[in-house]
Amino acid sequence: MLVRIIGNDLEPRHRKGQSHDNVRFVLDNEPELPDCEKFWIVNRIVDPDEEARIVDLLQSRGQSFHTIPFELDMAPALISFAAPGQPSTVERG
Numbered sequence: 001m002l003v004r005i006i007g008n009d010l011e012p013r014h015r016k017g018q019s020h021d022n023v024r025f026v027l028d029n030e031p032e033l034p035d036c037e038k039f040w041i042v043n044r045i046v047d048p049d050e051e052a053r054i055v056d057l058l059q060s061r062g063q064s065f066h067t068i069p070f071e072l073d074m075a076p077a078l079i080s081f082a083a084p085g086q087p088s089t090v091e092r093g
Contacts, residue, residue: 002033005041006054019045020053027061040065 004026009018023040040063045051051067058065 001037001039003039003041005043006045007043008046009050016047017050017053020050020057023054023057027057027063038063042067044068044070046070 006019006023009016040058042051042054042058042065045054051070055065055067
């Protein structure tokens with residue numbers, strides 16, 4: 001089994017939509033792997049529109065996946081890895 005975990009775009013390191021485009025690239029270019037099931041985890045995507053785009057893409061390609069939802073009330077319990085000078089709080093837009 002091959003499991004891929006898709007997380008948030010980490011701006012400014014990534015551009016908005018980078019995670020979606022990376023998934024699309026893999027789906028467009030990776031061949032079927034003999035005797036290997038592929039599975040995706042959509043992990044706490046903060047932007048609901050981006051999460052929907054990723055989920056729609058996976059569904060349209062018949063991929064198996066599980067979504068771990070982003071829950072704002074759980075954000076304080078998560079460890080923040082913000083770079084110096086970057087905000088350490090999470091806001092859902």
